[in-house]
Amino acid sequence: MKLEFDPEDDQAFPASRLEILDAFSAWFVGHDHCTKDHAKGVAGDIGLALEWKWAYQDGNLTWWQVSHVMDYLLEWCPRKLSVSPNQCDDIREALGHWFRFLDAGKLLSADGHPVEMLLDAVEVLRDDFIAAMSDRSKFGMAKSLFSLGTDAGADMSDPGQVSAFIEQYNDLTIDERKALLPDHLFAHAGPPMPDRRLAPVILLNDDEISRSLASVPILPKFRDLVIFLGKGRPLTKKGHLTLADARVLVDLLATGDEMDPHYGDLTFRTTSSDNLRGLRLIVAWAKKAGIVRVLHGNLVP
Template sequence: MPQMRFGPDDEKAFYAACDDIVDAFEQTPAGDEFSWVARTILELKFTYLGGDLTTWSVDDVEQILLDIYPRKVSIEPGDERDILDGFAALLQYLEAIGIVGSLDPRLVPGIQRSLHEFTAAMADRSRWGMAKSLMAEADDEGVDVQDSAALQAFIDNINARSWEERGRIFGLDRTAPEPPLWGGGPMPGAAVPSEAELRASAAGNVWLRRLRTFVDWVGAGKALTDTGNLRRADGEALVALLATSDRITEKQGSFTYRFQSSRELAEVDLTFALAAALGLVEVRARKLLPASPAAPLDDPLAAWRMLVTAYLDEIGPAAHRWRLHDDDLRGSHAAQVDAAVPAMLATIYLEHGTAPLTTVVEHLGPVSKPFDVTLYEALLALRRLGEMGVLVIEPEFDDLDLESYWLKPIATGLATTTATLTGLGTWFLQDRARRQGFGVAGSLIGHPAAELLRAAADLPDDESLAELDAWVGAHDNAAALLVEAVRDAGEAERSLAFRALLRIGTPAAPAVASLLDDPRLRPHALVWRVDAGLAAESEVRVDDADGLMRMLSAVLELWGPQSLPHWASLVAAPAGSVRLLESAWRSTHPATGDVLAALAEHAGDKVVAKAARTAHFKLRSRS
């Protein structure tokens, strides 16, 4: 029989054999209809499952239908049944001609029963690979993928988009929400460094540098072992290239142990796993290749966030360490540890950024006994997160310290050791909370008033007010700082500033009074004084249309259109709002049109609404 087992270097031989099989299959009744399915299945088997056409397992079939097909292959809706029928017919044909010795009797019935599951998997965008996601997005945006110039322009445009937009397209961020430890509502706030400082810290992180170096090393591609690992020689070379602490040899008594698999090089293997999880590389036919298109690393802060997210949610700190030892005592605790690590980080955050390890590891459950595997694994995970720049452990501990902690009661080993979040770590947990649908309050307390107002203006209303309250509570001279910032603020920022000043109340009065000498902000200050109960209504009354528009434009800006009818009657008395509105179209105030339109819509008094509409019409006719 011709060769039917193919390795990564047998591409030419495989495609020759594939052509022969498909050509012969086409001569059968089923093959005439499903030859296109057969060719795809054979190519997937060669490219992703080792290339042995003589052996087909239940796991092979499930991977092809529920993982590889959804991730790599685009089909027309309604083709699912044909693919399943063609797959089953191909396997029966391979058995009939002797390529497969004895087909597992579960395979064909299993394929034929999987229509619903296969259809759902093909429609689930979270299963799609990056190339398939890119082509689908191109199709959605009307790009002709056959036009190379148009396709390249589209890819360039994708690369220029925000990380969040690229993450939506490529499915890079699939973090599942967790119940918040703070009991719901916005996450308690904490100060974080400026964005420039965060980017600088992320750019200098050793693990991000390792990812860049690893991708450069992969180049056009590297061969992998039959089990999908890096080759031993490559693993050894990467220890030096990535500057890891992995040990090539280790002395154990009189015996010197040398690593047998690159998986034993924990930091090298973790770099490989992170690069794959972030979409920087992919494995095809036992070759490690750069992903096409690769996830960008041009934004260090976004890339660092994805790195830590992948480590926590996709790889798992303990799961990665013990994936070779599924039946090992420590391996059996990996899921427990990995589920607890995010809660440990949240505990440090809620303890104002610093907590003793005795408090941090409480999420593991009782761990006071001397020999505790989960505690040992949790400490290793925290130390790795320290390397990634999430936290700092003081005093630092090395492997000997870990063994000591592992073998001692926790109260004597960890009581004086603390974990403190870095600025990056604090930002990461706040960003994670937001992505999981929770607000964060107080993260802006370290910002100047002007930056506070700009940032708060972009937040949902409840988060914005929570930020203002937290910031005001952290500054003894908050009113004076806000008044100074409001002089150069935009409309949205001014509204937020006066809302914050109103929440401060009477103590803000001296600072607000300084605005009464500013013609542009005097109306805002007067409105604030009335709302704060510090001014008589007579202070805000006017007897001319320009004065009415100045006051009402401040009301519109600060409190919205629903407040205009009440303030119109208040400001215009005793002259009456209708009389002033009749001449308001002559006003030169820039917000006159907006005020009249809003008042016409929201005035409950029909006479007032009609006067506002008439004035608005005259104003538009004049212009």
């Protein structure tokens, strides 16, 4: 069973979530002798903690420290969840059951805190957790709007009443909206935005373009290669230029290669254009630059 995930991987954890929670439920039913329905409810609360560990932390569901318990119970849950005090206990106790499950299966990471310390944190934070869950300064935008709607008498489980409340809220001025919501929702977080203005583009005159071309000899070679190819030239089965085309290009592009080199009285026939290093490099660079490409067995511009 996979319990460590890349937080950037959008597929792996969702695909494994059910398997993980089913494994926990089977253990919990056998360990606590509870009903399957009760185990399913606890697993649902554990699922929230695991999604947080994956999406907002490091993705390692076996590595836990007291700081993780504090961040989850005192920061993330108050920002995201709207639950009763009794449900707060369910969420907190479910986290403890997850730690026991990992410990029982010897799955708890040795790099984290021991299970006793984690369970102590779950118990010690009970009152702070309940208080944080009703502390409006910790609410996120969605939870803040939910609370405002409830205060206004709207049934936030009724889509029609939710829509009506949102319309009323949107009719308020910006200052009126800010007065109803926690200040931190409007505070700018993180470093200042970079200045994305671009410098003006200075166009070169013909003389400057000519000097630039002369300083980069590969560019005329690319031009001559494109002119030679025309609508395209066929390649061999291995994807190389034909020897006939290679003979022309060696001279045209001044590649420095020697066709059929002579060594004393011996002549070594060039049997493949792939043996012509200079030509091979020019074609490879042209491909990399997007100047030429292979299409249906032909080299084309």
